[in-house]
Amino acid sequence: MNLSNRLLIKQGRVIDPANNIDAIKDIYIENGHITAVEDQIDEPKAEQTIDASGLIVIPGVIDLCARVREPGLEHKATIASETRAASAAGITTLCCPPDTDPVIDETAVVDLINHGVTKAAHSDIVCLGAMTSKLKGEHLSEMAALKKAGCVGVSNASKTITNTLILRRAFEYAASNDLTVFIEPNDPFLSNHGCAHEGAVATRLGLPGIPDAAESTIIARDLELIAEIGVKAHFGRLSSSRSIRLIEQAQKQGLNITADVAIHQLFLTEMDLSTYNSHCHVLPPFRELRDRDVLRMALASGVIQAVCSDHQPHEEDAKLHPFPATEPGISGLESLLPLTLKLVSENILSWPQAVAALTTAPAKILGIDKGHLSKGAVADITIIDPEADWTMKSKDMLSQGKNTPFLGWGFEHQVKNTIIAGQLIK
């Protein structure tokens, strides 16, 4: 880390969707904040100057869903290892869902995580509080206290609340506290311990299937309550085209809901399970090519606003079993930005759309004052080399989990520098 108080970024292509900027500009940072964004800044007081010509300068990436495995699963990863990996991958803020061990249902756990973040001094972490105690779906958690401790929203993570009365009360209580509810839609009965998309591939491989309806029935149910209660809601990690249709209809009817997709869902499909590749064991599962394309279109059209890594680092042993016995999830921090920008190369997204999906949109969803390069903003900035030509390799990964199906993939875009609160981290 290089401690300097005055930093000047020269002649980068600054893409800042929040301020509608896409132009070659200089950025001056003083005491952790952006103090000027101009066509040309000559500031002799700058202690350090970064020549960003030929590079892309964007707000620091905000990852809506990343598990740092701490507390509880430190053998998989730690706050220190994952925030370091995140900062190297251009991610300056992570949102941690409450499914830690112990669950984030008490302020002490939030304090514990915040303490780890301060010590590690890399990317920042914001937490979602548990909506119910121990995520059991039985008692409401102390949402007001969790909010005071710093939680930016509440969620029951992947443990869907099946009792609709408790769900309704949880939504009402969250609404009273002006907290956004973050929903990972999944009906545990319909999922029925499945590990693959219910379809031709799962049938051929003999893998227990998870139908589309496991996701869409919960969305349909929750949308009714959201409409009635008026709680702010966000649907995360969508995987199927049926879900998109429901979300789109609700948005058209004026419901204030947002959605995200895990970036791997925009590249892989059920076909990638064909060789029992346990690195493709994710929940929700990879679905059909049609679903992948609908998800891509939904991101382009704005039905889905954000992408996230759904980062789940594992130790090697977790994936060394027959497919159904492996633990689901991808170590995704280090592929989030390069995969998202692949969508620009493939003409699915424009540059500002891709940057918004990584920065402005997640900041807005989390309700945090980040994800933009306005004057006065905290200087979280990511600088990208758009012509890097690199290959993802396990030995280069900084995350403690090397579990990713993207090993061996080639990428054009690589993070050159990451600046967090004005400090040049990478």
Add this chain to the structure above:
Amino acid sequence: MVNKNARATNPLLGQDHWNIQLDENGRLKHFLTIEGLGSEILTEILDTAENFTSVNNRVVKKVPLLRGKTITNLFFEASTRTRTTFELAAKRLSADVLNINISTSATSKGESLLDTLYNLQAMQSDMFVIRHQDSGAAHFAARHVAPHISVLNAGDGRHSHPTQAMLDMLTIRQNKGHDFSGLRVAIVGDILHSRVARSQIHALNTLNTGEIRVVAPRTLLPAEIEKLGVKVHYDLEQGIKDADVVIMLRLQKERMQGAMLPSELEYYQQYGLTTDTIKFAKPDAIVMHPGPINRGVEIESCIADGPQSVILDQVSNGIAVRMAVMSMTLGTTAQQTGEDK
């Protein structure tokens, strides 16, 4: 510029994991699934098995093909027929056999499949015969064992049970001749949970069977099963109409608990093969069942024991087919030594 669509193979999986079953000369190395094997190999298995049936009918039922080889039967699920016929097959080929039932062994103490495999490998085993509750377990084993070891799949989850399918093909061939193109085969029962059905479907399609049907209520059919190349029937009479071969699958009692079926009685009335319903099949149709049979649940006793039943032939053929696959994967077949002639 980088190739945007570049899809590198995963280095963890090694090269070309599709053909993991075949060695560099295109010969059978592991036997994990029927899928991906051509009709030549399936026919070779059947021909080799046919040769071994003569061994099985001799007074001294033993050939020295695999003398000095060690075969480990690694069963993570209970089995009687499959395990004993694998054991007999190995013994008739003069191999040493080690039987390990894991349900009472190390994994119940927390050992992973991989550790179990590595430990047995250290005991100089030449072949693993594996049955496991998880789909893909045999592929997983084949990918991780030392290069000289062959893996035979004795059933993995809902995925595959290739020796069962091959003994069924042998039984059909013995009764209906070598040309399957004119045959109509109906598979009746719990297709959803059946690795036997999936392997049979692949084998029947590879051997160019005229028509393959699956017959079951929707609760017992996997999604998009028709994409495996079968016709779907919910009605037994329609499903077995004019069939040459009727294969009944075992109905496990626990299917009643998961609300997949209302009762055994209703299942028997809807899908049981009885003296009344068998009339819809061809008069010379053969009746098969991979066992163990639930009499009065999927099949009436007098049909299971009747003239059209070839259920016990299937069991005998199981030994010959397993001898064939063992000798082929370990590189010595009966034809090469002329042992059976």
